[in-house]
């Protein structure tokens with residue numbers, strides 16, 4: 087018996103997307119001829135273009151026989167997409183050299199009119215994206231069809247509205263096994279790594295957890311949980327610079343009211359030419375801090391958390407300095 091059919095049968099229960107189960111169940115047995123309009127009878131085999139200008143077909147070249155993560159972005163986006171890209175970048179780092187071999191990422195632009203290969207290339211460079219991750223663009227109607235078929239299309243309204251409501255999720259799958267899992271980029275890196283590195287893998291690797299945060303205590307406060315899911319992809323509260331500045335000591339350095347306004351509406355501060363915002367923007371030219379639509383309460387919880395952990399971190403630095411002085 088064809089191993090592919092057997093696997094598809096066993097794993098079909100894992101298919102989480104509405105509609106996909108029915109279609110995939112019956113169609114996995116035969117592959118579509120290369121270049122046909124539908125791949126394995128369900129996926130639009132649309133033509134997309136990579137950031138390097140290479141033409142590819144969605145089913146034949148991107149997902150067939152692969153384990154992958156797909157998200158939809160547009161390069162001018164100032165809310166959720168930068169966070170999504172930053173979150174995926176962490177997952178990519180954690181997957182290490184398995185990227186490009188066991189797992190691939192695709193970020194597909196929903197703004198094909200403006201996002202040409204050059205824009206995508208620039209975007210990928212700004213986020214310092216590594217191997218195994220391809221940015222793609224294509225004809226608008228093709229990408230809409232793709233999103234519909236992947237269950238990642240929420241709005242059929244006006245263009246701008248559709249852009250804003252492009253849905254914040256990452257679709258992960260193993261095409262051959264017919265397994266599909268939709269997750270949020272707000273989840274911790276470890277959870278996404280587990281799905282891509284272990285759950286979706288048909289071969290070996292059952293124990294792979296990634297070289298990242300193998301063990302980590304649960305968040306101790308709402309602020310910490312919020313920080314982990316909304317901020318950590320770009321910031322640390324320590325010495326490291328991420329895609330954004332380290333937030334160590336930021337609650338001391340900045341005025342509280344300013345900080346709250348910045349975290350809530352960084353885009354607005356920048357538009358209003360707030361001098362600190364403009365200065366930050368000039369220093370971190372590559373990426374802008376996204377407006378994550380947080381509530382006042384959430385912003386307050388975040389500030390309390392950043393303040394407390396800055397204190398803890400600076401205490402340990404002092405302790406270390408003390409120990410050193412004593413040794414010397």
Ligand code: HEC
Pocket residue numbers: 168169172312313316317318319320321329330331333336340345348349352366367368370371373374375376378388
């Ligand atoms: C996609 C990456 C990204 C995410 C996610 C992000 N930031 Fe930022 N953040 C930046 C960048 C980049 C800057 C530098 C200013 C700029 O270029 O807009 C910044 C600046 C800041 C600053 C100003 C630092 C200073 O020196 O005054 C604070 C505070 C801050 N972010 C807090 C947060 C918090 C809190 C969250 C989570 C709710 C968050 N950021 C999420 C990228 C990000």
